[in-house]
Amino acid sequence: MAERTQYEELMRQFSAFGAVRRELGRIMPSDCPGGSAAVLTLLDRYGDMRMSKLAELLSVDMSVTSRHVAHVVDRGWIERSPDPADKRSRILRLTPRGRAQVDELSRRTAQLLADRLSDWNDEEVGQLIQLMARLRASFGDCRTAAPPPVAADTPHSPHHELEHTTRTPA
Numbered sequence: 001m002a003e004r005t006q007y008e009e010l011m012r013q014f015s016a017f018g019a020v021r022r023e024l025g026r027i028m029p030s031d032c033p034g035g036s037a038a039v040l041t042l043l044d045r046y047g048d049m050r051m052s053k054l055a056e057l058l059s060v061d062m063s064v065t066s067r068h069v070a071h072v073v074d075r076g077w078i079e080r081s082p083d084p085a086d087k088r089s090r091i092l093r094l095t096p097r098g099r100a101q102v103d104e105l106s107r108r109t110a111q112l113l114a115d116r117l118s119d120w121n122d123e124e125v126g127q128l129i130q131l132m133a134r135l136r137a138s139f140g141d142c143r144t145a146a147p148p149p150v151a152a153d154t155p156h157s158p159h160h161e162l163e164h165t166t167r168t169p170a
Contacts, residue, residue, distance in 0.1 A: 023112065023116075024109060024112060027108045027109070027112050028105065028108065029101075029104065029105075029108075031075060032075075032101065032105065033071075035058075035064070035067070035068040035071070036068055036071050036072050036075075036077075037105050038058055038068070039054065039058070039065075039068045039069060039072050039078070039092075040072060040077060040078070040094065040098055040101055040102050040105065041102065041105070042054060042057050042058065043078060043092060043093070043094045043098070044094060044099070044102045048091050048092060048093045049091065049092055050083060050089050050090070050091060050092070051065055051066070051069060051089070051090060051092060052089075054069070054092060069092065072098065075097070075101075076095055076097045076098075077094065077095060077097055077098035077101050078092050078093060078094055078095060078098050079092075079093050079095055080092055080093075081093065
């Protein structure tokens with residue numbers, strides 16, 4: 001097991017990761033803010049779904065999800081259709097324009113990462129992918145599971161700092 005100082009440094013790195021997320025956000029098209037990009041990405045990854053499932057995957061409440069969905073519907077990137085199993089619910093589905101937007105977001109993101117990691121070799125990028133996947137697996141599906149209770153969760157404890165710096169939507 002690693003020493004406490006290593007975990008503290010890891011928490012600092014998590015906190016600093018916000019700069020990476022902000023730069024990724026800056027390269028997105030102006031009509032596709034982060035919430036919209038997340039909606040499109042999740043529909044692309046998981047396929048058609050109900051709004052409640054999308055809210056769960058985004059880790060936000062239904063009102064926030066509804067605003068994101070309205071934005072992408074207005075642009076013709078997704079469509080809402082009645083759920084055959086429950087006519088009160090709607091199924092969200094990417095449209096061809098939405099798939100094209102996902103492709104553009106992916107292209108921009110891949111280009112930025114290629115530019116920023118140009119001095120990394122393929123093995124190093126592969127190691128980063130493996131370690132990040134392993135980290136996520138260690139936490140399980142943290143988007144849908146409640147965090148485990150911690151006895152000493154004070155505003156100055158390392159757990160509290162980590163918890164509040166790593167909770168971001170997909």
